[in-house]
Amino acid sequence: MLTLIDLFAAQGFALACSTAIVAYATHQSHLYWSAGLTLTLKVGLLPWLLLRMIRKLDVRWDVERLINIPTTMLIGIVLVVFSFNLAFPIAKLANTVTRATLGIAMASVMLSFLMMITRRKAIPQVIGFLSMENGLLFAATSATYGMPMVVELGIALDVLVGVLILGVFFFQIREQFDSLDLKHLEKLKESEWNE
Numbered sequence: 001m002l003t004l005i006d007l008f009a010a011q012g013f014a015l016a017c018s019t020a021i022v023a024y025a026t027h028q029s030h031l032y033w034s035a036g037l038t039l040t041l042k043v044g045l046l047p048w049l050l051l052r053m054i055r056k057l058d059v060r061w062d063v064e065r066l067i068n069i070p071t072t073m074l075i076g077i078v079l080v081v082f083s084f085n086l087a088f089p090i091a092k093l094a095n096t097v098t099r100a101t102l103g104i105a106m107a108s109v110m111l112s113f114l115m116m117i118t119r120r121k122a123i124p125q126v127i128g129f130l131s132m133e134n135g136l137l138f139a140a141t142s143a144t145y146g147m148p149m150v151v152e153l154g155i156a157l158d159v160l161v162g163v164l165i166l167g168v169f170f171f172q173i174r175e176q177f178d179s180l181d182l183k184h185l186e187k188l189k190e191s192e193w194n195e
Contacts, residue, residue: 004127005050008134011108012042015134018101019141031141038137046130054123067118076111083107101142108135 016039023031067075083106091102112132116125 001054001121001123002051004124005047005054008050008127008131009043009047011131011134012038012046015138015141016043018138022141034141042130042134050123050127057123066120072114072118076114079110079114080107083110102139105135105139105142108132108138 016035019031019035019038023029023035084103087103087106091100109132112128112135115128115131119125119128
């Protein structure tokens with residue numbers, strides 16, 4: 001799990017750098033604010049909150065997957081190829097300098113979605129969700145030269161509040177079931193249906 005958080009922070013750093021490069025290339029000053037906000041939230045604050053949550057919950061390992069590693073890697077390769085083939089006709093229509101990055105953004109979203117599906121623990125699923133949001137932000141900044149700052153601030157606030165709410169949710173799951181494995185929630189759902 002610690003490696004996942006480090007990779008999420010590295011992805012946030014790459015996103016901040018790409019936003020700053022687009023801001024420099026297009027001379028749009030609002031993208032510098034977006035890069036700074038991304039650096040602060042996705043490289044600093046969110047990984048710190050996730051690390052703090054993992055330490056409080058005393059969860060360090062994520063070894064339970066729904067699909068084995070070779071199958072997951074093959075599915076990931078297929079999703080990357082699918083993403084680039086899907087983005088190619090759209091990128092040809094775009095007139096921006098960074099139109100070739102749309103395939104990378106779509107692949108990032110698809111791989112994050114795959115991570116959410118194939119992990120059993122709640123924390124890797126949250127990291128997958130946050131990585132998916134990074135992919136969407138990368139697509140917005142590279143393909144369209146960014147969103148208005150009000151929209152970016154709203155999204156950043158929503159993500160931050162969502163992580164805080166999920167932190168409370170994790171503590172409740174851990175307290176009730178003494179584990180963060182989602183199979184316990186499935187058992188709870190099955191018992192409600194039986195009653």
